[in-house]
Amino acid sequence: MIEFRSVTKQFPDGTVAVDDFSLIIPSHKTTVLVGSSGSGKTTILRMINRMIDPTHGSILIDDRDVAGLNPVALRRSIGYVMQNSGLLPHRTVAQNIATVPRLRGVRRASARSQALELMQTVGLDAELADRYPSQLSGGQQQRVGVARGLAVDPNILLMDEPFGAVDPLVRAELQHELLRLQGELGKTVVFVTHDVDEALLLGDQIVIFRRGGVVAQKGTPAEILASPADEFVASFVGADRGKRALHVEHTRGGDIVVDSDGNAAGVLADENAAS
Amino acid sequence: MSSFIAAFGWIFDPAHNVGPDGIPARLGEHMLYTLLTLVIAAAVAVPIGFLIGHTGRGRGLAVQISGGLRSLPTLGLVILLALLLGIGLIGPLIALVVIAIPPLLAGAYAGVESVDRATVDAARAVGMTEWQILWKVEVPIGLPLIVGGLRSAALQAIATWTVAAYIPLGGLGRYLYDALPLRDYPQMLAGAILVIALALVVDGLFAIVQRLVTPRGVSEGRVSEVHDTMRSASGRGAVLAD
Numbered sequence: 383m384i385e386f387r388s389v390t391k392q393f394p395d396g397t398v399a400v401d402d403f404s405l406i407i408p409s410h411k412t413t414v415l416v417g418s419s420g421s422g423k424t425t426i427l428r429m430i431n432r433m434i435d436p437t438h439g440s441i442l443i444d445d446r447d448v449a450g451l452n453p454v455a456l457r458r459s460i461g462y463v464m465q466n467s468g469l470l471p472h473r474t475v476a477q478n479i480a481t482v483p484r485l486r487g488v489r490r491a492s493a494r495s496q497a498l499e500l501m502q503t504v505g506l507d508a509e510l511a512d513r514y515p516s517q518l519s520g521g522q523q524q525r526v527g528v529a530r531g532l533a534v535d536p537n538i539l540l541m542d543e544p545f546g547a548v549d550p551l552v553r554a555e556l557q558h559e560l561l562r563l564q565g566e567l568g569k570t571v572v573f574v575t576h577d578v579d580e581a582l583l584l585g586d587q588i589v590i591f592r593r594g595g596v597v598a599q600k601g602t603p604a605e606i607l608a609s610p611a612d613e614f615v616a617s618f619v620g621a622d623r624g625k626r627a628l629h630v631e632h633t634r635g636g637d638i639v640v641d642s643d644g645n646a647a648g649v650l651a652d653e654n655a656a657s
Numbered sequence: 658m659s660s661f662i663a664a665f666g667w668i669f670d671p672a673h674n675v676g677p678d679g680i681p682a683r684l685g686e687h688m689l690y691t692l693l694t695l696v697i698a699a700a701v702a703v704p705i706g707f708l709i710g711h712t713g714r715g716r717g718l719a720v721q722i723s724g725g726l727r728s729l730p731t732l733g734l735v736i737l738l739a740l741l742l743g744i745g746l747i748g749p750l751i752a753l754v755v756i757a758i759p760p761l762l763a764g765a766y767a768g769v770e771s772v773d774r775a776t777v778d779a780a781r782a783v784g785m786t787e788w789q790i791l792w793k794v795e796v797p798i799g800l801p802l803i804v805g806g807l808r809s810a811a812l813q814a815i816a817t818w819t820v821a822a823y824i825p826l827g828g829l830g831r832y833l834y835d836a837l838p839l840r841d842y843p844q845m846l847a848g849a850i851l852v853i854a855l856a857l858v859v860d861g862l863f864a865i866v867q868r869l870v871t872p873r874g875v876s877e878g879r880v881s882e883v884h885d886t887m888r889s890a891s892g893r894g895a896v897l898a899d
């Protein structure tokens with residue numbers, strides 16, 4: 383469990399990125415932080431592994447204040463995946479994945495075989511092991527980034543817009559891969575995104591921010607969709623546009639589900655799909 | 658043309674290839690002085706350059722000091738220090754070190770700085786110490802530029818040691834200064850040719866080293882890197898347009 387207790391972060395230039403923020407992030411679940419640009423999501427994420435230290439308040443991991451932990455040791459125990467992968471350009475895929483295990487003193491050969499296993503876990507062909515990041519597609523690079531994040535078998539995985547820079551098809555593929563992985567591994571995932579659909583798909587708990595790092599609403603996807611706290615949330619999740627207010631329309635071809643704009647959103651499956 | 662033939666005749670004359678003022682001895686002295694200069698200058702400039710490049714602090718000051726050092730008149734500095742410290746190696750050595758510092762410093766900080774800050778940030782976020790970031794990320798990726806600094810410092814030192822032979826010292830410059838009063842033009846030209854040849858060979862060797870130290874993933878990646886940046890830039894644009 384990760385707990386934020388009245389955390390404030392003011393940068394030296396005076397910007398208050400996060401103001402009196404409190405949140406409990408349950409273990410083995412995915413918590414998604416979603417909100418517009420500049421709302422403090424990255425700042426919050428990076429305070430967990432002490433890439434940024436708060437000005438006020440405290441962050442606890444399993445009831446231990448991170449301020450008392452060695453930042454390097456803490457970071458090595460937490461997976462971190464970011465946009466544009468952040469891979470080391472001069473190291474091969476396998477070497478990138480093995481970075482942290484090697485820093486921790488794992489022998490080269492066993493770090494490599496573990497890296498190859500992880501490549502399989504994230505759906506990468508073992509043939510790519512000796513390529514350099516620049517020789518991979520954006521989607522492949524992100525998979526390597528996820529594999530590197532998992533390399534020390536961390537309890538916590540921080541993901542900052544990991545799929546933000548890949549095209550929509552690849553993004554959908556990576557999202558489903560992550561869901562599958564999370565089903566198997568049950569990490570405590572903290573996931574940052576701009577994309578509400580991504581948040582609704584991946585999150586067990588969703589925190590929606592408005593500008594200035596203020597929490598607009600938090601809850602499960604169902605809670606947020608069913609009862610948006612205010613107009614901001616409603617417009618953010620698209621409920622006001624009727625984008626998610628679906629109804630069934632009977633056509634000659636069968637029953638289809640239509641949104642309020644009259645656009646087809648899907649078909650109604652025969653059996654009691656609504657339950 | 659005939660003077661060149663005379664100069665080459667001088668170079669290949671067996672009499673000029675033995676003894677304390679023979680070509681191997683003078684060449685050896687010149688290379689030794691140059692090496693000594695580079696070792697001392699690098700010991701001073703490279704750590705400072707790494708510090709500036711890694712922390713991003715002190716760059717303005719370094720640029721100013723380097724500019725100041727660069728604008729010092731070379732021969733004047735050599736002679737001044739020789740007068741202050743007496744005839745011998747120490748005076749010109751200090752002058753040469755001062756002259757070699759700016760390119761080494763610039764190469765060191767430019768090399769470290771050239772590494773994408775996002776890469777450095779990622780290295781830190783996965784748990785590298787600052788020391789590991791420097792040695793495992795910034796130095797290997799920036800090495801071609803760092804070697805580039807060494808390359809220009811070496812050429813500068815080779816050229817300036819020729820001039821510094823004015824203070825009675827060894828090195829290939831001796832041939833110029835010894836021949837001048839005697840109007841021995843073949844010897845002067847031979848000295849000049851030897852210095853130029855040394856500079857060209859050293860430059861060529863450094864060019865090869867620079868290529869060898871360019872990390873594979875970095876040299877091969879240029880095109881697709883540009884491609885990726887453009888793609889993510891347009892992706893961001895789309896988000897803003899939403």
Ligand SMILES: Nc1ncnc2c1ncn2[C@@H]1O[C@H](COP(=O)(O)OP(=O)(O)OP(=O)(O)O)[C@@H](O)[C@H]1O
Nearest residue numbers: 393395397398399418419420421422423424425426
């Ligand atoms: N190092 C810094 N110094 C000063 N201000 C900063 C710094 N880092 C972030 N900020 C500011 O803090 C605020 C929150 O930034 P943050 O990066 O956390 O936002 P974000 O929600 O992650 O945005 P995005 O979705 O664009 O990534 C912004 O106003 C930003 O300009």
Ligand SMILES: [Mg+2]
Nearest residue numbers: 423424425542
């Ligand atoms: Mg961010």
